[in-house]
Amino acid sequence: MTQIIGIGLLTLETCSRKFMDVIWVLVIVFFLFALLLWLPIRVEVDTTQEVYMVSWQGVLSFWGKPEEEKWGWHLRVLGWPVSLKSEDNKPKGIQHQNKKEKPTHSKRSSFSFRQAKALLQYGWEAIQVKRLYINWDTGDFVLNAWLYPLFRQLSAGKRQLCINFKGEQDITIRLQTRLGLLALAAMRVFINSKTK
Numbered sequence: 001m002t003q004i005i006g007i008g009l010l011t012l013e014t015c016s017r018k019f020m021d022v023i024w025v026l027v028i029v030f031f032l033f034a035l036l037l038w039l040p041i042r043v044e045v046d047t048t049q050e051v052y053m054v055s056w057q058g059v060l061s062f063w064g065k066p067e068e069e070k071w072g073w074h075l076r077v078l079g080w081p082v083s084l085k086s087e088d089n090k091p092k093g094i095q096h097q098n099k100k101e102k103p104t105h106s107k108r109s110s111f112s113f114r115q116a117k118a119l120l121q122y123g124w125e126a127i128q129v130k131r132l133y134i135n136w137d138t139g140d141f142v143l144n145a146w147l148y149p150l151f152r153q154l155s156a157g158k159r160q161l162c163i164n165f166k167g168e169q170d171i172t173i174r175l176q177t178r179l180g181l182l183a184l185a186a187m188r189v190f191i192n193s194k195t196k
Contacts, residue, residue, distance in 0.1 A: 036059070036179060037178065037179050037180035037183065038178060038180060039056060039057045039058060039059060039178065039179070040056075040057050040176050040177070040178055041054075041055070041056045041057075041176065041177050041178065041179060041182075042054070042055050042056075042057070042130075042174065042175065042176050043173070043174070043175040043176075044173070044174050044175075045171065045172070045173045046171075046172045046173075046174075047169075047170050047171050047172070048170045048172065050065060050066055051063065051065075052064045052065070056179075058078075058079075059077075059078065060075075060076070060077055060078075061074075061075070061076040062074070062075050062076075115189055118188075118189045118192060119185065119186065119189045122184075122185035122186075122188050122189060123182065123185045123186075125185065126177050126178075126181035126182050126184070126185045127175050127176070127177045128175065128176045128177065129158060129159070129173075129174070129175060130158060130174040130175065130176050131158050131172060131173070131174040132158060132159045132160070132161075132172070132173055132174075133160045133161075133162075133170070133171070133172040133173075134151075134160070134161050134162065134170070134171050134172075135162040135164055135168055135169070135170040135171075136162070136163060136164070136168075136169055136170075136171075137163070137164050137165060137166060137167050137168055137169060138163075139167070141165065144163050144164075144165055147163050148163045151163050
């Protein structure tokens with residue numbers, strides 16, 4: 001009798017350990033998923049320093065840098081650089097002519113103009129403009145003179161708009177969002193379209 005009770009307690013203890021292991025794995029997966037939704041996604045375009053980058057902090061970075069006669073593209077995944085080969089270096093194979101295909105009738109999309117407009121509106125609300133700097137010369141002296149007070153009036157805080165008469169044309173844009181905010185914007189569009 002005592003052996004049966006001992007075996008029952010042993011199996012109960014083993015089951016509770018396995019259950020706790022499963023709970024810990026689920027907690028870790030949930031934490032990683034929440035972290036990915038919370039990490040910022042940044043887009044940066046800076047013509048003065050020639051920086052053109054999209055990055056998901058700590059996860060992925062993709063940037064281009066103008067080099068002689070072509071662009072150099074770079075990728076970093078989880079901190080490790082990944083080699084990107086240029087298409088110019090690949091040998092060109094024999095090109096076959098495609099046979100004419102019959103046009104297929106496309107099905108009508110279930111994504112309406114109203115949904116696209118709402119997605120753009122909610123998506124724009126999810127994006128923060130960290131910096132906007134425009135230093136522009138239109139090339140027309142009179143137009144520059146007319147735009148100078150307007151740009152001066154519109155400049156405030158993170159938004160700096162300048163007109164110059166030197167021929168300089170520089171733009172710096174830094175945007176930031178989070179994947180969770182973009183997902184919420186998409187869910188709002190989906191939910192609003194189903195309720196109407």
